[in-house]
Amino acid sequence: MTSTTPPLPTLQLIGGGKLGRTLSRLWHDKGYFSINQILTRNETTANEAQDFIAGGHALWRWSELSAPPQPCLWLIAVADSQLAEAAHTLSQQQLVKPGDVVFHCSGATSSTILKPLQDQGAYTASIHPVHSFANPEKSLSSFAGSHCAYEGDRQALTQLLPAFEALGAELFEVSAKHKSLYHAGSVMACNYLVALLDASFASFAAAGVERERASQLLAPLVHQTADNVFNTSPQAALTGPISRGDHTTVEQQLQALEKLNPEIAKLYNQLGQQTLHIAEQQQQATPEDLQRIQALLDDGKN
Known part of the structure; x- marks a missing residue:
């Protein structure tokens, strides 16, 4: 057969x-x-x-x-x-x-x-x-x-x-019933990362840093940051002015971005609010410095 x-x-x-x-x-x-x-x-x-x-x-x-x-x-x-x-x-x-x-x-x-x-x-x-x-x-x-x-x-x-x-x-x-939340997480990590990098390139260009040079310095920074987040946690990976409570730098950057492009300044402000929550969990900066940053970000929303 x-x-x-x-x-x-x-x-x-x-x-x-x-x-x-x-x-x-x-x-x-x-x-x-x-x-x-x-x-x-x-x-x-x-x-x-x-x-x-x-x-x-x-x-x-x-x-x-x-x-x-x-x-x-x-x-x-x-x-x-x-x-x-x-x-x-x-x-x-x-x-x-x-x-x-x-x-x-x-x-x-x-x-x-x-x-x-x-x-x-x-x-x-x-x-x-x-x-x-x-x-x-x-x-x-x-x-x-x-x-x-x-x-x-x-x-x-x-x-x-x-x-x-x-x-x-x-x-x-x-x-x-949670598909929208699930997909929003993917969108923010993937699609919005593209938008964030586009805003970053615009800031570098306004500072006189050509696109090729900006790509060369950003690529390892982005990869290292992502690796740190995935290998540890957002709280362990966060560095920068908000993490250390540097309200002077945050204020200067907000002012510079407002002159460059108000929409990018709004993006900086909104992401700063989320970053502030992570910094509060880190407990590296003093509560007073974080409160001053919060006030700066709140002013930027108006």
């Missing part, structure tokens, strides 16, 4: 952006899922996604979408602002069968946004990779080891967690 290999589970991809095409390509290369249809907003992006994945069939009209006869998985990989509309449209198409798995990878939105499909008998979930997909080609080799937060129906997770584990993901559970 000859044994036959069971067919691979089928994955339908709605949205062919960087995340969707990267995950689909990884599963395709692993031989974990068979990529069936790839639906994007226009012909160009659909074909680009298909070429990158090296599998699937490109579509760019909802009316062209069909469902395979066997139960399948649907990855809705669109922008957060489009998730509700995509779920509603897919439910109207009545292509999702009872027992299908529908999931998205948003960090800010829970799987409850997929309720129209859940009402049709689908199992729904959300799995958010804490990974930058800015360069999909690079992500193909760097995704393994990425941490992924999950929540949703047990029946959906039974299929999805092994699929992400096959890509080398490190999985952890997060409460659906």
Whole structure:
């Protein structure tokens, strides 16, 4: 007797952006899922996604979408602002069968946004990779080891967690009702770090330090600071004028930044408030000096 290999589970991809095409390509290369249809907003992006994945069939009209006869998985990989509309449209198409798995990878939105499909008998979930997909080609080799937060129906997770584990993901559970707080933490550490460094570059430029030199001096400083925070704690890692209660330096910097750019001065002020809380826990500066810094920061809010 000859044994036959069971067919691979089928994955339908709605949205062919960087995340969707990267995950689909990884599963395709692993031989974990068979990529069936790839639906994007226009012909160009659909074909680009298909070429990158090296599998699937490109579509760019909802009316062209069909469902395979066997139960399948649907990855809705669109922008957060489009998730509700995509779920509603897919439910109207009545292509999702009872027992299908529908999931998205948003960090800010829970799987409850997929309720129209859940009402049709689908199992729904959300799995958010804490990974930058800015360069999909690079992500193909760097995704393994990425941490992924999950929540949703047990029946959906039974299929999805092994699929992400096959890509080398490190999985952890997060409460659906706390998704916004969870994602805010990621945004502040990642996206806002970019904004903070942009403000830092602007300050250096105004001081006459060219961009290349600023990058050279900031890179080791940022890396060392991050290492200190992760290896110890924010309280152990904090240094600088607020940590030592140097209210004179804080006042001078606030005045200089106000002349340079009031928006950057506001940023300095707001981050100073949070830094002050850490300094208070350190108990290195005197309460009097920290109170004077608090007064300076309070004045800056007006």
